[in-house]
Amino acid sequence: MRDALVAAAFQLFLERGFEQTTVDDIVALAGVGRRSFFRYFPSKEDVVFPDHERCLADMAAFLDSGADSDDPVVRVCDAARLVLRMYAENPAFSVQRYRLTKQVPALRTYELSVVRRYERGLAAYLRGRYADLPDGTVRADVIAAAVVAAHNNALRSWLRGDGSDDPVALTDRTLGLVLETWGGSPAGNGPTEDVVVVITRRSTPMWRVVKDVESAFRYGNGRQ
Amino acid sequence: MRDALVAAAFQLFLERGFEQTTVDDIVALAGVGRRSFFRYFPSKEDVVFPDHERCLADMAAFLDSGADSDDPVVRVCDAARLVLRMYAENPAFSVQRYRLTKQVPALRTYELSVVRRYERGLAAYLRGRYADLPDGTVRADVIAAAVVAAHNNALRSWLRGDGSDDPVALTDRTLGLVLETWGGSPAGNGPTEDVVVVITRRSTPMWRVVKDVESAFRYGNGRQ
DNA sequence: CGGCGGGAGGGTACTGAGTGTCCTGTGGCA
DNA sequence: TGCCACAGGACACTCAGTACCCTCCCGCCG
Numbered sequence: 001m002r003d004a005l006v007a008a009a010f011q012l013f014l015e016r017g018f019e020q021t022t023v024d025d026i027v028a029l030a031g032v033g034r035r036s037f038f039r040y041f042p043s044k045e046d047v048v049f050p051d052h053e054r055c056l057a058d059m060a061a062f063l064d065s066g067a068d069s070d071d072p073v074v075r076v077c078d079a080a081r082l083v084l085r086m087y088a089e090n091p092a093f094s095v096q097r098y099r100l101t102k103q104v105p106a107l108r109t110y111e112l113s114v115v116r117r118y119e120r121g122l123a124a125y126l127r128g129r130y131a132d133l134p135d136g137t138v139r140a141d142v143i144a145a146a147v148v149a150a151h152n153n154a155l156r157s158w159l160r161g162d163g164s165d166d167p168v169a170l171t172d173r174t175l176g177l178v179l180e181t182w183g184g185s186p187a188g189n190g191p192t193e194d195v196v197v198v199i200t201r202r203s204t205p206m207w208r209v210v211k212d213v214e215s216a217f218r219y220g221n222g223r224q
Numbered sequence: 225m226r227d228a229l230v231a232a233a234f235q236l237f238l239e240r241g242f243e244q245t246t247v248d249d250i251v252a253l254a255g256v257g258r259r260s261f262f263r264y265f266p267s268k269e270d271v272v273f274p275d276h277e278r279c280l281a282d283m284a285a286f287l288d289s290g291a292d293s294d295d296p297v298v299r300v301c302d303a304a305r306l307v308l309r310m311y312a313e314n315p316a317f318s319v320q321r322y323r324l325t326k327q328v329p330a331l332r333t334y335e336l337s338v339v340r341r342y343e344r345g346l347a348a349y350l351r352g353r354y355a356d357l358p359d360g361t362v363r364a365d366v367i368a369a370a371v372v373a374a375h376n377n378a379l380r381s382w383l384r385g386d387g388s389d390d391p392v393a394l395t396d397r398t399l400g401l402v403l404e405t406w407g408g409s410p411a412g413n414g415p416t417e418d419v420v421v422v423i424t425r426r427s428t429p430m431w432r433v434v435k436d437v438e439s440a441f442r443y444g445n446g447r448q
Numbered sequence: 449c450g451g452c453g454g455g456a457g458g459g460t461a462c463t464g465a466g467t468g469t470c471c472t473g474t475g476g477c478a
Numbered sequence: 479t480g481c482c483a484c485a486g487g488a489c490a491c492t493c494a495g496t497a498c499c500c501t502c503c504c505g506c507c508g
Contacts, residue, residue, distance in 0.1 A: 112336050141374070260456085
């Protein structure tokens with residue numbers, strides 16, 4: 001039933017556009033009643049993103065499970081990869097949906113609100129992990145936003161292509177940049193033995209070197 | 225006329241809620257025709273954010289103007305401060321609107337789409353500045369997202385309060401964290417004095433340390 | 449001075465999304 | 479066989495947003 005509605009909706013959306021298709025058209029093609037459509041999908045936009053609710057739940061479950069011993073940023077990046085996996089499961093469907101969404105403002109707005117829910121999920125997790133860090137909530141929000149941006153950058157460049165690229169490799173690359181910057185748990189379970197390498201110009205004043213070393217210790221400086 | 229509609233709308237939104245107020249109610253109170261409402265505001269949501277269009281234009285103008293010699297991240301942070309200034313101009317109005325938006329899903333979604341436009345503006349600017357950098361678009365997207373997240377974190381914590389805090393100080397603090405991480409133009413007019421700090425575990429193999437140092441040289445690693 | 453064109457605003461009717469309510473068929477159970 | 483729960487359908491309604499046409503006002507020109 002759900003699947004029949006999704007199939008009918010996409011057929012019509014692709015052949016005559018989202019705005020040119022009414023819910024009545026969809027239910028007529030699917031051979032069901034109009035009211036049933038809204039029983040399965042709260043709005044016309046929802047039918048375009050039928051699997052995000054499940055993926056959101058999966059991500060929440062993933063973040064809830066697992067020990068708090070590992071790097072929070074790594075964990076959050078792995079959570080983002082769950083979303084990528086969902087897209088990569090049906091490349092043809094994902095590319096079609098991407099092209100549709102790109103053209104329809106209502107769908108772009110809807111997608112935005114979905115992305116926001118993922119981001120808030122990641123931020124909530126990080127806020128918990130950074131609870132006892134100064135400026136922990138800012139750090140959490142910023143990292144969550146950065147992870148989502150990096151993930152979406154890779155996802156979109158994959159969707160823009162013909163689907164022949166490897167989305168996982170693309171995402172690894174962009175998330176790698178975020179990990180390079182923010183990875184290396186500043187929240188603790190800290191490294192037990194540190195080696196500090198400082199490279200500086202001879203002309204740099206010593207106070208600046210000290211400040212940078214302190215800052216690197218405080219925040220991990222993106223490298224472990 | 226515009227102002228009269230905004231005033232009437234807010235009066236009704238505050239006393240009976242956004243969804244419980246119809247456009248007919250607003251135009252009846254303002255004493256104008258229904259059609260005129262939609263001449264000034266494309267949708268019912270727009271009346272809640274009457275000054276964002278102007279602010280978006282201001283930000284675009286700000287980013288277009290000015291030399292390309294300074295740090296792009298600093299410039300983007302300054303652009304974000306324009307938005308804060310708009311909120312800070314009418315604290316009472318901003319706080320009322322925040323409380324309204326927090327409760328109404330449709331307004332949250334709308335606000336999201338506005339924030340997205342700011343973010344895309346910042347990202348487009350950074351993409352231009354980082355055009356000849358490897359992974360420049362990712363870096364641009366990530367920094368834009370980080371700046372917006374930091375800005376919104378400060379803005380929201382100010383709006384949640386009673387308006388007595390200093391919003392500029394709050395924003396300086398959160399944007400400062402972003403600047404600390406990403407500031408220091410990697411795009412060139414390069415820094416004249418480098419300090420590279422690498423912290424690693426004693427067990428880390430040397431090849432990895434070398435790789436990290438090389439990478440830090442290439443990207444500036446967020447610190448000057 | 450009178451006609452006139454254009455733009456701002458008002459009125460009416462329409463489309464289409466989303467909701468509430470009631471009805472009907474169907475399948476399980478005592 | 480009677481009963482109940484529930485999935486789905488039919489219908490009516492609200493309200494946002496749009497198209498079309500009307501009116502009034504204001505400056506302009508013959």
